[in-house]
Amino acid sequence: MYQETKDRFTTMIDFFNSIIPLKQEEKELIRQYFHLRSYKKRMFVLQEGDVCQHLNFVLCGCLRMYKDDENGSPHILLFATEGSWINDLDSYYQEKKSLLNIDVLENAELLQISRQDIVKLYLNAPKFDRIFRILTEKNLVLLQNRMLENISLSAEDRYYNFLSNHPDLINRIPQVHIASYLGVSAEFISRLRSRRARNPLMGN
Amino acid sequence: MYQETKDRFTTMIDFFNSIIPLKQEEKELIRQYFHLRSYKKRMFVLQEGDVCQHLNFVLCGCLRMYKDDENGSPHILLFATEGSWINDLDSYYQEKKSLLNIDVLENAELLQISRQDIVKLYLNAPKFDRIFRILTEKNLVLLQNRMLENISLSAEDRYYNFLSNHPDLINRIPQVHIASYLGVSAEFISRLRSRRARNPLMGN
Numbered sequence: 001m002y003q004e005t006k007d008r009f010t011t012m013i014d015f016f017n018s019i020i021p022l023k024q025e026e027k028e029l030i031r032q033y034f035h036l037r038s039y040k041k042r043m044f045v046l047q048e049g050d051v052c053q054h055l056n057f058v059l060c061g062c063l064r065m066y067k068d069d070e071n072g073s074p075h076i077l078l079f080a081t082e083g084s085w086i087n088d089l090d091s092y093y094q095e096k097k098s099l100l101n102i103d104v105l106e107n108a109e110l111l112q113i114s115r116q117d118i119v120k121l122y123l124n125a126p127k128f129d130r131i132f133r134i135l136t137e138k139n140l141v142l143l144q145n146r147m148l149e150n151i152s153l154s155a156e157d158r159y160y161n162f163l164s165n166h167p168d169l170i171n172r173i174p175q176v177h178i179a180s181y182l183g184v185s186a187e188f189i190s191r192l193r194s195r196r197a198r199n200p201l202m203g204n
Numbered sequence: 205m206y207q208e209t210k211d212r213f214t215t216m217i218d219f220f221n222s223i224i225p226l227k228q229e230e231k232e233l234i235r236q237y238f239h240l241r242s243y244k245k246r247m248f249v250l251q252e253g254d255v256c257q258h259l260n261f262v263l264c265g266c267l268r269m270y271k272d273d274e275n276g277s278p279h280i281l282l283f284a285t286e287g288s289w290i291n292d293l294d295s296y297y298q299e300k301k302s303l304l305n306i307d308v309l310e311n312a313e314l315l316q317i318s319r320q321d322i323v324k325l326y327l328n329a330p331k332f333d334r335i336f337r338i339l340t341e342k343n344l345v346l347l348q349n350r351m352l353e354n355i356s357l358s359a360e361d362r363y364y365n366f367l368s369n370h371p372d373l374i375n376r377i378p379q380v381h382i383a384s385y386l387g388v389s390a391e392f393i394s395r396l397r398s399r400r401a402r403n404p405l406m407g408n
Contacts, residue, residue: 067352075356077348090345126330133337140344141294144281147347148271150354151387152279183355 008036008059012111015083019131026125033117039104045086046102052091054112058084061108062172066180067100076181079169085135105173155184159192212240212263216315219261219287223335230329237321243308249290250306256295258316262288265312266376270384271304280385283373289339309377359388363396
């Protein structure tokens with residue numbers, strides 16, 4: 001079991017190492033401050049009204065972050081699978097109640113770090129400030145591109161872009177969640193799919 | 205003139221200092237690496253097809269970052285006024301041609317730092333990795349909230365949210381640009397405004 005856990009940390013160390021090479025003592029800090037946690041499908045990693053206690057790195061599985069509107073309909077901000085992060089940064093750093101939920105669509109294993117421990121990590125190894133600056137900049141660019149799509153493309157084009165940008169997700173995520181992520185109705189996607197089934201050459 | 209320029213740097217130093225207190229030598233690095241540049245209304249700070257050469261901190265004035273669609277209609281990602289940043293990070297760091305434009309809506313003064321100089325700044329004073337990590341995290345949270353609004357609120361509610369969240373911008377930015385930022389038509393906003401003029405109690 002220890003060996004297994006150790007191997008899981010290696011995945012994360014490789015991830016950081018690909019951004020900036022780490023020294024041995026920096027690798028040890030990762031093993032010290034991150035903790036492995038398993039979640040089953042339908043469990044919550046964060047529920048609205050709680051303060052987000054951890055940054056979450058996904059080793060395996062699939063999760064979504066979303067907000068319920070006043071009618072109880074979920075609006076999905078983010079999907080996360082292997083090698084990505086899923087956090088409510090605002091709640092995590094400001095220690096304020098989250099408006100968001102993070103739940104598990106497929107059994108998942110996460111490496112988590114608490115607010116106290118990431119502060120220690122930054123103090124003990126300032127290189128992680130640089131690593132997380134770069135990671136956050138990349139996420140900002142991705143979100144900016146998605147925002148641009150949302151204000152400039154038709155719902156139909158956004159759906160076909162999603163298909164071509166996330167071929168890995170199509171069979172893992174129920175259609176209703178993809179609709180919620182794109183800000184369209186599930187019926188709208190069903191209509192597109194049946195039109196596409198009748199004419200396979202349309203769309204991307 | 206030198207004194208004036210120096211005072212402008214003080215604005216930026218105070219901005220960074222409010223995030224993490226700076227030492228004297230770190231303040232000097234800011235004076236060394238940032239450069240003052242004035243732009244007149246309608247000038248471009250970045251044009252699509254160029255590589256974004258600078259990070260831009262706004263001392264005064266008003267700018268927008270946008271993408272033209274294939275019909276030549278602009279879709280606005282961001283407005284920036286005093287004390288904020290306006291950059292195509294993707295183009296800046298990856299040294300790739302930008303798809304975006306940044307132009308000047310009101311005569312502006314910017315403090316700019318080049319790609320080469322920000323690398324020197326990070327190497328000479330790693331505290332700036334932490335400062336820019338924090339800044340980027342804040343921008344990510346803001347953009348995430350805007351994304352959430354875009355997929356969960358009606359166009360009408362998004363417009364009234366914009367009015368209440370940016371009362372300072374309403375009289376500075378033409379209505380047509382606000383429409384483009386919200387992803388609605390200018391006619392839609394005109395209809396809302398005239399409805400509101402007939403019934404001042406509606407909306408926020």
